[in-house]
Amino acid sequence: MIGILGGTFDPIHFGHLRPALDCLQALGLDEIRLVPLNVAVHREPPVASAMLRLAMLEAAIVGQPGFVADAREIERPGGSYTYDTLISLRAELGGERPLCLLIGADAFAGFPGWHRPTDLLDLAHLVVMRRPGASVMLDPGLQALCAGRIRTRPGDLAESPAGRILFQEVTQIDVSATRVRTLVGQGLSPRWLLPDAVVSIIAAEGLYR
Numbered sequence: 199m200i201g202i203l204g205g206t207f208d209p210i211h212f213g214h215l216r217p218a219l220d221c222l223q224a225l226g227l228d229e230i231r232l233v234p235l236n237v238a239v240h241r242e243p244p245v246a247s248a249m250l251r252l253a254m255l256e257a258a259i260v261g262q263p264g265f266v267a268d269a270r271e272i273e274r275p276g277g278s279y280t281y282d283t284l285i286s287l288r289a290e291l292g293g294e295r296p297l298c299l300l301i302g303a304d305a306f307a308g309f310p311g312w313h314r315p316t317d318l319l320d321l322a323h324l325v326v327m328r329r330p331g332a333s334v335m336l337d338p339g340l341q342a343l344c345a346g347r348i349r350t351r352p353g354d355l356a357e358s359p360a361g362r363i364l365f366q367e368v369t370q371i372d373v374s375a376t377r378v379r380t381l382v383g384q385g386l387s388p389r390w391l392l393p394d395a396v397v398s399i400i401a402a403e404g405l406y407r
Contacts, residue, residue, distance in 0.1 A: 199296040199356055201230035202287065202322065204271070204280060208244040208375050209254045209400060211392035215262075217327050217368035221300055222264050224366060225325065225352040230300070231268040231287070232259065235278035239313075245379060246405050248272045257395035281314045284321040296359050297322035303334050310339040319347065323355045324363045329370035382406040 203218050210232075222230050234251045238244065244251060252269055259265035270286055271278045280299065287297060299322040301309070306326045309315055318324075324347075328334055336344060347363045349355065355362055378388045383406055389397055400406060 199225065199227050199298055200287070200291065201225070201227045201298045201300050201325070202233060202268075202283070203230055203300045204233040204235060204278075204283065206238065206241070206244050206375065207232070207234045207251050207255050208246050209251065209378060209392060209396050209405070210258045211373050211375060211378055211396070213371045213373040215258060215393075216371055217302075218265070218300065219262070220368040221298075221325060221327065221366055225298060225355065225364075227264065227298065229264045229266050231266050233268045233271055233283060236272045236274065237277045239277040239279065246403075250399070250403060250405065254396045254399050257399055258393045260395065279313045281317055281321075284318060288321055294359050296355055298325045298355060298364075299323065300325045300327060302326075303328045303332065306334065307337075307340070310343055315343065319343075319361050319363075322360050323358075325355075326363065326365045327368045328365055330367045334365060379406040 201221055205214060207214065218230050221227065232255055234248065234255055236248050252267060252272055256267045259267060271283055274282065299318065301324065303326055312318065326334060344363055347361060349362045349364050352364065355364060373391045378391055381388045382400060
């Protein structure tokens with residue numbers, strides 16, 4: 199099984215990396231593709247350039263087996279839609295290999311408003327990362343989307359290429375890219391919130407000042 203974790207990664211930090219590692223291990227994934235977006239569609243545009251965000255991502259995952267930096271959204275012009283990314287991955291990996299799209303609980307709450315959400319579930323499983331002990335509330339739109347799809351065992355995802363939803367507990371780390379950028383902008387160190395290799399790139403490039 200292949201995991202896919204997309205994001206702005208502006209910059210990537212431990213709040214991205216530790217939950218991804220939790221999923222890699224708990225789900226028995228062969229690898230996780232970390233996919234930095236190029237052109238934001240439903241959020242503010244990134245501060246750092248696409249190539250610098252990719253460089254920070256690559257530096258962050260050096261030495262971590264199973265983590266792969268995937269530049270396909272950066273290389274694709276136009277708005278970065280998850281649907282297009284999954285179509286591209288399916289063309290590369292074929293239609294039978296299970297794909298697991300990893301998203302946070304907050305993103306899941308808005309999932310019915312994503313671009314072609316039902317089609318996304320035709321292309322991949324959905325793994326909703328939530329903090330230990332937290333429950334996920336399902337409004338009517340989510341209830342309709344989840345009907346018949348929810349599974350409780352990671353092994354259930356391996357039995358089908360797509361279409362199932364799993365709620366996976368992950369380590370909750372209280373850090374955000376906004377906080378990192380704010381600290382750097384104030385002349386303070388963001389160390390211990392993200393890998394030292396990323397801190398070094400931020401300093402060398404004068405990012406977020």
